[in-house]
Amino acid sequence: MKKLLILAILSSLAFAKLNVVVTYPYIADLVDNITGDKVNIKVLATGDRDPHHIVPKPSLILKLLKADILISNGASLETAWLEPLVTNAGNSKINKNSNGFLDLSQNIKLIEKPVNITRANGDVHAEGNPHFVLDPYNIKPLTLAILARLKTLDPKNSDLFVDNATSFISSFEKKIKVYESKMSKTKYKSIIQYHPSFNYFLKRFGIKNVANIEPLPGVTPSSKYILKLISIIKEKNIKLILQDVYHKKDTAEFLSKKTGIKIASTPHDLYGNITSIEKLFDTIVRNFE
Amino acid sequence: MSKKTILTSALLLTSLNAFTPNISLNTDMSYATKNIANSEFGHLEIPAIIHGLGGHSHGGEEASAMNEDGFNLNYVELGLSADVDQLFSLTSFFHISEESIAVEEAFFTTNKLGFNTKLKGGKFRSSFGRINEKHHHTYDFAEIPLVYHGFLGSEGLIEKGLQLQKTFDLPQYLMAGVEVFAGENENSFGTGNIQAVNAEEDDIAVKGNDSPNLIVGYVKTAYDLSEDTTILGGLSVASGEHRIDHLEDEHPHALSGDTTIVGIDLSMKKYFDSYSYLSFESEILYRELDGKKYEYADAAQDSFASADLNKKQAGFYANLVYAFDKNYKIGARYEGFFKNEVNGIDKEDDLYKTSLMVEYAPSEFSKIRLQYNNNRALYNEDEERQNLHSFILQFNLSIGAHAAHAY
Numbered sequence: 220m221k222k223l224l225i226l227a228i229l230s231s232l233a234f235a236k237l238n239v240v241v242t243y244p245y246i247a248d249l250v251d252n253i254t255g256d257k258v259n260i261k262v263l264a265t266g267d268r269d270p271h272h273i274v275p276k277p278s279l280i281l282k283l284l285k286a287d288i289l290i291s292n293g294a295s296l297e298t299a300w301l302e303p304l305v306t307n308a309g310n311s312k313i314n315k316n317s318n319g320f321l322d323l324s325q326n327i328k329l330i331e332k333p334v335n336i337t338r339a340n341g342d343v344h345a346e347g348n349p350h351f352v353l354d355p356y357n358i359k360p361l362t363l364a365i366l367a368r369l370k371t372l373d374p375k376n377s378d379l380f381v382d383n384a385t386s387f388i389s390s391f392e393k394k395i396k397v398y399e400s401k402m403s404k405t406k407y408k409s410i411i412q413y414h415p416s417f418n419y420f421l422k423r424f425g426i427k428n429v430a431n432i433e434p435l436p437g438v439t440p441s442s443k444y445i446l447k448l449i450s451i452i453k454e455k456n457i458k459l460i461l462q463d464v465y466h467k468k469d470t471a472e473f474l475s476k477k478t479g480i481k482i483a484s485t486p487h488d489l490y491g492n493i494t495s496i497e498k499l500f501d502t503i504v505r506n507f508e
Numbered sequence: 509m510s511k512k513t514i515l516t517s518a519l520l521l522t523s524l525n526a527f528t529p530n531i532s533l534n535t536d537m538s539y540a541t542k543n544i545a546n547s548e549f550g551h552l553e554i555p556a557i558i559h560g561l562g563g564h565s566h567g568g569e570e571a572s573a574m575n576e577d578g579f580n581l582n583y584v585e586l587g588l589s590a591d592v593d594q595l596f597s598l599t600s601f602f603h604i605s606e607e608s609i610a611v612e613e614a615f616f617t618t619n620k621l622g623f624n625t626k627l628k629g630g631k632f633r634s635s636f637g638r639i640n641e642k643h644h645h646t647y648d649f650a651e652i653p654l655v656y657h658g659f660l661g662s663e664g665l666i667e668k669g670l671q672l673q674k675t676f677d678l679p680q681y682l683m684a685g686v687e688v689f690a691g692e693n694e695n696s697f698g699t700g701n702i703q704a705v706n707a708e709e710d711d712i713a714v715k716g717n718d719s720p721n722l723i724v725g726y727v728k729t730a731y732d733l734s735e736d737t738t739i740l741g742g743l744s745v746a747s748g749e750h751r752i753d754h755l756e757d758e759h760p761h762a763l764s765g766d767t768t769i770v771g772i773d774l775s776m777k778k779y780f781d782s783y784s785y786l787s788f789e790s791e792i793l794y795r796e797l798d799g800k801k802y803e804y805a806d807a808a809q810d811s812f813a814s815a816d817l818n819k820k821q822a823g824f825y826a827n828l829v830y831a832f833d834k835n836y837k838i839g840a841r842y843e844g845f846f847k848n849e850v851n852g853i854d855k856e857d858d859l860y861k862t863s864l865m866v867e868y869a870p871s872e873f874s875k876i877r878l879q880y881n882n883n884r885a886l887y888n889e890d891e892e893r894q895n896l897h898s899f900i901l902q903f904n905l906s907i908g909a910h911a912a913h914a915y
Binding site for chain 1: 591594617619620621622623624625626673674675677678680681683728730732735736738740777779781782783833834835870871872873907910912913914915
């Protein structure tokens with residue numbers, strides 16, 4: 220009887236799926252590419268909202284209670300909302316210093332690390348620009364970082380994870396070639412965006428970000444600043460605004476009315492029909508066609 | 509300095525920086541004007557609930573200072589926090605006024621106990637109710653609600669003790685916690701001896717009580733009506749003995765006995781996008797004080813006459829706040845007391861206050877708020893109701909570490 224019970228417990232442990240919780244939808248897709256249906260994945264944020272200001276509603280704590288690993292973007296993108304949720308979940312597996320916490324930003328060379336850190340320059344991130352997922356060349360190191368950690372937490376599936384990751388990376392590398400070819404033909408060599416969300420993408424494909432609609436990160440534009448933007452758009456003959464999906468469109472629409480500049484609603488993460496990393500880049504690249 | 513020394517000191521600085529705790533400093537300033545002079549205002553009271561909003565206070569300087577005519581430096585709050593080691597993190601807040609500095613909070617937290625529990629110990633804000641654990645600068649209005657001011661003081665319930673909290677693994681959010689405290693709160697609890705000023709040294713009328721003197725329990729739940737709309741509810745109980753010493757007052761008296769406070773809170777928050785939301789917050793607090801009241805038997809002030817005293821009181825507040833975007837907010841608060849029974853006799857219970865506010869936040873780190881109050885809960889020493897109108901223009905500025913937002 221006792222033996223049976225032990226056997227039952229052991230086998231239930233063996234079949235128990237790893238509970239993976241991630242902060243943003245794009246991370247869920249990276250995990251899903253590696254693991255398929257071998258783990259449970261829960262996402263805290265939705266991709267249509269400001270990633271800096273995810274609403275820390277109590278139901279998010281529930282998602283963390285049984286997590287075996289929490290994977291975050293890092294570089295202070297989650298500073299305003301994540302830590303109290305982790306503290307209140309009382310799940311020491313996912314504490315910062317444990318194996319069940321992964322900060323993806325540690326695996327990426329961040330751009331725009333400020334030399335002078337002062338909030339007179341807006342809500343700057345001391346570590347550098349945290350929106351690194353939008354450089355398609357960062358997808359591989361991000362996948363490998365997640366793979367390395369999942370292998371240690373779920374060794375019995377490790378071979379499968381390696382196979383899945385390898386095939387994802389190689390298929391995504393083919394997509395990158397397509398993106399490069401399309402982006403090389405774009406007529407939009409200079410653009411304006413709302414927040415510096417797309418800088419990694421722009422840098423990768425040699426697109427110049429002439430100005431941001433917000434004068435400083437996190438600061439709403441004044442009417443004086445908007446007039447300045449109009450003169451920049453006219454002077455430098457800018458034809459495209461990358462409008463993220465969570466800031467109000469009224470400033471972009473005003474600029475468009477005054478100058479005829481095209482507004483392209485551009486996602487920064489997965490939501491709605493954008494259900495995978497590939498579709499995310501497809502959509503952004505399409506805006507440059 | 510040689511190149512090597514410069515390099516070494518630079519490295520030393522970097523490693524020091526890495527271990528420097530998170531430091532934050534919050535400063536709150538205001539300009540206030542009202543239709544009752546400061547000198548008179550200090551003697552106003554809410555009958556049987558708050559004596560004297562000004563001069564006589566039980567740690568109540570902050571809220572009343574905010575109402576002083578003219579310029580006020582309400583407080584400076586210095587916060588230091590960091591992980592201690594693999595087990596503990598330490599959080600501290602120092603409340604600095606123009607003349608003094610006080611440890612407002614200093615507590616450790618650990619979640620290493622397992623079972624989705626969190627243990628906290630030291631001096632900290634009780635998780636009683638909804639607003640109590642929030643810091644002043646995160647309030648939507650300039651002042652703590654009247655019912656909190658009346659029952660727990662202008663800072664709310666901040667005590668020394670332990671808290672154990674657990675979140676349950678259920679389909680809906682359910683969290684419960686227990687706190688054991690020294691119970692030194694001067695408005696509803698208290699631990700000291702009650703002794704006549706001119707009594708013999710060993711002639712103590714009522715002996716103080718032993719710590720822990722206060723137990724708090726709470727249950728909180730939340731339900732998502734949709735992705736963007738959440739209802740929150742909670743039930744809290746605080747129970748302990750009281751020793752309330754007002755022997756230095758104009759009308760000297762002291763109380764001893766038992767106190768129970770029950771709080772019910774109900775809130776709802778609906779987000780329209782990342783920044784715009786409508787929030788409704790409300791709490792009802794019921795307090796029963798049961799014991800004896802001591803007054804000096806004669807002018808010698810060396811002995812007491814005592815009588816039974818039972819107070820049953822209840823108050824509430826309801827806040828409605830609308831945030832247009834990340835910069836602008838407007839809000840209204842209606843609050844007061846609707847039950848005020850002393851020894852079975854109803855005292856004044858038509859005690860209401862209305863507040864309106866508009867807030868502009870240029871960034872996440874600064875806000876400017878204009879608030880109007882009409883307070884009809886105040887009485888003068890001749891027991892005449894005073895109708896207070898006041899305006900407060902408040903500036904709140906933070907530098908340093910960026911604290912996460914509470915829901």
